[in-house]
Every structure is written in structure tokens, then in C-alpha cells.
Amino acid sequence: MGKIAFVFPGQGSQTVGMGKSLADENENVLKLFKQADERLGYSLSQLIFEGPQEQLTQTMNAQPALLTTSMAVLEAFKQSGITADYVAGHSLGEYSALVAAGAISFTDGAYAVHKRGEFMEEAVPNGEGTMAAVLGMEREALQAITDKVTESGHSVQLANLNSPGQIVISGTKQGVELAGVEAKTAGAKRVLPLEVSGPFHSQLMRPAADRLLSVLDKIQLQDASVPVIANVSATPITASGEIKEKLLQQLYSPVLWEDTVRKLLDLGVDTFIEIGPGKVLSGLIKKVDRNVQLFAISDSKSIESTIEAIKEAAK
Numbered sequence: 365m366g367k368i369a370f371v372f373p374g375q376g377s378q379t380v381g382m383g384k385s386l387a388d389e390n391e392n393v394l395k396l397f398k399q400a401d402e403r404l405g406y407s408l409s410q411l412i413f414e415g416p417q418e419q420l421t422q423t424m425n426a427q428p429a430l431l432t433t434s435m436a437v438l439e440a441f442k443q444s445g446i447t448a449d450y451v452a453g454h455s456l457g458e459y460s461a462l463v464a465a466g467a468i469s470f471t472d473g474a475y476a477v478h479k480r481g482e483f484m485e486e487a488v489p490n491g492e493g494t495m496a497a498v499l500g501m502e503r504e505a506l507q508a509i510t511d512k513v514t515e516s517g518h519s520v521q522l523a524n525l526n527s528p529g530q531i532v533i534s535g536t537k538q539g540v541e542l543a544g545v546e547a548k549t550a551g552a553k554r555v556l557p558l559e560v561s562g563p564f565h566s567q568l569m570r571p572a573a574d575r576l577l578s579v580l581d582k583i584q585l586q587d588a589s590v591p592v593i594a595n596v597s598a599t600p601i602t603a604s605g606e607i608k609e610k611l612l613q614q615l616y617s618p619v620l621w622e623d624t625v626r627k628l629l630d631l632g633v634d635t636f637i638e639i640g641p642g643k644v645l646s647g648l649i650k651k652v653d654r655n656v657q658l659f660a661i662s663d664s665k666s667i668e669s670t671i672e673a674i675k676e677a678a679k
Contacts, residue, residue, distance in 0.1 A: 366634030434640035493563030500553030
């Protein structure tokens with residue numbers, strides 16, 4: 365058997381009730397939810413377990429909610445003794461990966477992403493920025509289009525390079541619309557506007573990065589115990605100084621998810637375990653390589669079946 369990577373989902377995977385069954389049956393998991401409530405000064409757990417969905421989806425709530433739920437699933441999975449050779453996460457999920465790797469404490473991680481969400485929301489006035497998914501286009505061709513539109517005075521950048529033929533662009537409303545029109549003319553299959561509260565991973569997020577620095581300066585960052593593949597560079601990092609630098613750049617730089625998966629494959633990973641709600645990353649990984657072993661765990665049932673399958677494969 366090859367190496368194992370734990371991967372953690374980003375914003376958009378949140379659902380009301382996630383992690384509740386694990387909290388009901390596992391005292392250590394429940395403790396995590398309570399610790400998050402305490403650190404944030406409001407009942408995040410009640411919002412996760414009971415909703416309402418609109419409030420849970422607000423960036424400053426969704427981010428700590430997903431990190432907390434992902435760590436709750438990881439806590440329940442620890443009993444298996446299965447460990448990761450590498451960790452990675454999509455955007456916000458990178459913080460979950462860093463907590464899993466011991467680079468940031470759980471409560472500091474929950475606090476940092478709560479503030480990160482707040483800063484992202486406030487960086488651009490509501491309605492001025494947006495994002496869109498462009499399907500069926502090569503990154504070089506799309507990059508040329510976004511550069512051209514930006515030069516014309518309407519800022520737009522590549523934001524998420526998710527899988528072959530799936531790239532998200534981000535920027536001013538007009539920049540994204542103009543780039544979308546040009547992309548279609550140049551042969552993109554579809555351009556889908558996304559329901560987001562801001563132009564994440566674009567140059568418009570630089571003010572949020574400046575504010576995030578003051579938060580990261582106050583929390584303890586350690587060297588990671590297992591290599592974390594950074595979104596910004598798709599390379600393994602462990603040093604705390606580099607981690608901080610990459611987290612700041614990540615706010616206004618593209619998430620190189622396809623490159624991250626390819627890097628993990630190059631490093632000998634053949635088993636990916638998606639830890640947290642949903643199966644978004646599993647779907648993207650499958651588009652990069654259909655032959656890897658993929659597991660998505662979010663509750664006791666999926667944890668048990670994954671443990672069995674991995675132990676069976678190791679025989």
C-alpha cells in the first residue's frame with residue numbers, strides 16, 4: 365500500500381446538523397464543539413446542529429463551523445490508528461490540515477478562521493465582487509483573458525484551479541462578467557456564476573490579508589508534524605514561518621488544488637481520505653486520477669467502513 369493523505373473541505377460544504385451524531389455518541393467530539401463555543405464567545409455548536417442555514421452559511425460562521433466539524437470527524441477517526449503521510453485542504457480547509465498537523469491548536473484555528481471570514485466579508489463592499497466557475501477551458505487561455513480584462517481596468521483573477529477543465533475566476537462584478545463572456549467566445553463550455561459573498565482568492569482580498577496578519581501574529585504557530593501541501597505553491601511545507609507567509613498569500617492567490625493532488629500523487633499517495641462534511645474534494649480528485657483509493661468520512665458509519673477497507677487493502 366502507498367501513502368495516505370488526509371484532505372479537508374473548504375467553504376460551501378457546510379450543512380445544518382453536520383457532526384451532531386458524532387457529538388451525541390463521543391464525549392471527546394462533544395468537548396471539541398464546546399471548546400469552539402468558548403473560544404469564539406458564542407454558541408457555534410448550536411448554529412451547526414440547529415441552523416438556520418442562512419446564518420451558518422455566513423463566511424465568519426461557515427469557516428469555524430467547517431474547521432470544527434472536520435476536527436470532530438478526525439477526533440472520532442483517531443481510534444483507528446490510521447495516520448496521514450501528508451495533509452492538505454482546499455482554501456479554508458488548509459487551516460483544518462494545519463490543525464491536524466499540529467501547526468495550530470484547535471481553538472486558535474477556530475478563532476483565526478472566524479476572524480478570517482469576518483475580514484473577507486469586509487474587504488469588499490457587498491455586491492461589488494463575485495466569482496464564477498469556468499468549465500472546459502485550459503488555464504493558460506483563461507489566464508490570458510483575465511489578464512487582459514484586468515488591464516482594461518476591471519480586476520479579475522484565476523481563484524481556484526480545482527481539476528482539469530474546472531477553474532473558478534474571482535474579482536469585481538464587471539471583471540468577472542467580462543471575462544466570462546470572453547471565455548465563452550474563446551470556447552469555454554459553460555460559465556456558472558457562484559453564490560458567494562465576495563471575490564475570494566483575488567487581488568481584492570489584499571486588505572483582508574493585512575488584517576489577518578495581526579491575528580496570526582497573536583497565535584502560536586508551530587512546525588507541522590507532517591508535511592502540509594500549501595494551496596499557494598502546491599509544495600509540502602512544515603516550517604512555521606513559511607506556514608504563516610503562505611496563509612497570508614492564500615487570501616489573494618489562487619488555490620492550486622489540481623496541482624496539489626498531482627503533487628501528492630508524485631509523492632506516492634494512492635489513498636485520499638476526505639475528512640469533514642460532503643464529498644466535493646473526492647469528486648475533484650477523481651477528475652485528476654480515477655485510479656486512487658478515495659474515502660469520504662463524516663459520521664460513524666463512513667468512518668467504520670473506511671477503517672475496514674484500508675485494513676483490508678493493507679493485508
